[in-house]
Amino acid sequence: MIWLDTLIQGILLGGLYALFAAGLSLVFGIMRLVNLAHGDLIVLGAYLILGLGTATGLHPFLAAALALPLMFALGWALQSALLNRVLGDDILPPLLVTFGLSVVIQNALLMGFSADSRKLPIGPIEAQSLPLGPVTVGAMPLITFGSAIVVILGLNWLFYHTALGRAFRATSDDPVTAQLMGIRPRRIFAVATGIAMVVATIAALYLGARANFDPAIGPARLLYAFEAVIIGGLGSLWGTLAGGLVIGVAQAMGAAINPEWQILAGHLAFVAVLLVRPRGLFPRAND
């Protein structure tokens, strides 16, 4: 029974990691951009929700809704002003620029909010739990997992059933021919990064509501997210969810054996999957 409980906790934790990873997966899939600042942008989102909540007195869930358009605009601006300039065949410039951005965001947050850890005040729902068959699960982990599913469903719908999604896929396939269709790849990329930041804000809400956060935790979250994306396979959103679940379950199992082994078990699962399947579990056929 304890193992079933651990498995379910791990799956629910995997939902959070899938949320960390979904925006990254989207951007990676469309423009092959590896955003090393993604984790720090999630942490920035958490501080934004905290700040908006404090300023307006709104519950974090509502403050997060206010933060969504702001984060979209931030992503759009970031892509237009900075990242579009370094996209190209050479993978070093985008990696180095986003790495620089990561250091800048982390330290700017440190200056603005100090190293003290914070938490989003979500009230009594935090402590609530409900019986799910033989095990009891927390309300927040369940909501997080549900949100991850909704986000992945939403992104998939966007990708495969809208004109914008069509333009995303066409640009990802062949940016030059896409221009012959009247598509402006740089604008498409800016919208994609904006959407990635919207997803990052949702991730930030659950990050901040479930545990303490401080300016330095971004890189570790980025690492889990990337492991999820890579395990899932480039460009597959359901793969990213599966990758998040693998990391989440591995961490929960590791922690059940020895609390010090939680993170280590996640990393080892990542290495093990890649040794067996270097392109991830669900690689896209035409990459």
Next chain:
Amino acid sequence: MRQKLTIPLFLALLAVMALVPLIGSRALVQELFMVLCLLVLALNWNMLAGFAGLMSVGQQLFVGVGGYAMFAAVILWGMDPLAGVLIGGVTAAAISVPVAFFAFRLNGAYFAIGTWAVADIARLAFGQWKALGGGTGTSLPKGAAQDMAGVVPIRALLDVSKAAAVDVMTYWLALALAAVMLAASWVFLRSRMGLGLQAVRDNPVAARSVGVDPTRLKALVFVLTAFGTGLAGGLIFIQIGRISPDAAFSLLDWTAFVIFVVVIGGIGTLPGPVIGVLVFYALEQLLADYGTVYLIVLGLIGIAVMLFARRGLWGTFLSRSGFDPLPLGHSAPKSAT
């Protein structure tokens, strides 16, 4: 002609640097030690990312392994810390082989994330090594560094305290390591293998067609730079005297700073890391009192370089002046006149 000028200049600079402990304060010696270690790390990372195209974000793995191996040699096996440094380098190189086996299956950005994950695995795994303090770490036994070979003659020579003599010793070793690394990089890059590596970087298809095996060359560079990085790790932790998983495998200290140094100085150029480390040191002096602002400035400069001068200060200087005092290619033999 140019090289005839460059080599004496290099040796003269080396001599001046070697004399610093005779005139400078102990604090300056300690500071310059760290700068030299950063230079060694930067030379290695530049070889990896700038010449072999392997964008590793996990070089802290080899610094940490080098440091821990040195500590193990001293504490567990009672060896001289200097022997420990060598063991650190060898252990780092040995560990780089299985790491390469894993990471080389990953391309481009995946490689970056893969190396980072492996470094984090090492950080967590070394935290389980109870004999070396587990997660909280441990210190070098009192006197271990001061009994190091070479400390006694330095005391006699300079008439300083034991602790200061240790600083001088590690400083000279770091200087020697940096000089050897610089010279070895130069020789390597001008060798058949080095030229092959640059050919692979500039045009992989063409290089393969003339018989260069990119994977073997890159694997060789990966292992060699792990050795150099491991040596630096061992040396650094003699000086610091204390080790913990978080300090030994720090992404910020051993990889992030190094990346900025190389990018600012000029990635893929040999003098780039040297220039970068000078800029880094100057900025540190200017902004040391502001802590986080210093890191923000460093990040912004790194971004600006990538946007406006992709080959860094040295690369920009080269393209503006058209003069290269350290040519890596071989120029056509001149006819004797």
Next chain:
Amino acid sequence: MSALLEISGLTAHYGDFQALFGVDLALEAGQTVAIIGANGAGKTTLMRAITGIAKVTAGSILLNGAEMSRRAAPDILTAGIAMVPEGRKLFPSLTVEENLRIGAHARQGNGFWTLERLYTLFPILRERRDHPGTALSGGQQQMVAIGRALMSNPTVLLCDELSLGLAPVVIREIYAAFPTIRESGTSIIVVEQDIGQALKVADHVHCMMEGRVTLSGRPADLSREAIHDAYFGVNHA
């Protein structure tokens, strides 16, 4: 009266290599112009320069008197010039129907071409609408590429090497669509290596060699010898 599309003194580079040397060319409304020439004559670079994919270094491209040569590719499409690129270049992640729909990405308002009209023109595409574009045969892919370009309701349609790699019967099937395209009010420039096909379909033929137009005329006025010489660069003089 000035032409619908008027190209004069056009110079363009392909990388560091100059591929066009002062090309002059005109397309009257309602006409079909064919450009023939050997590999490397600069035909594809000319198409890419007109559509804004290759950078124009000198000269002008006027569409209804408006300058196109400094505009970005998406703006040129919106202005009314669409292209069927060499090698078809369908988007592999898109189905046949999505490939067609994306041709209308930047389109504003209604026009002659709709999915329904395209499916009438190329009935096989209706059957294959949900297949990935790249799973089709070469000829069917070419139909998708033409349909995709038409979905923007272009004033001028550029077709680069339509017959490349296709069987004669398939080529005939594709060119059978041309009368309908012209009736829809679209003027056409085709780049062809198949000289016979070019002479059959065009009102006007230009032969290119080494980045220059070396021979121009109406198909009826051009002798086989003149075309042969212009094509292969033989100089009898």
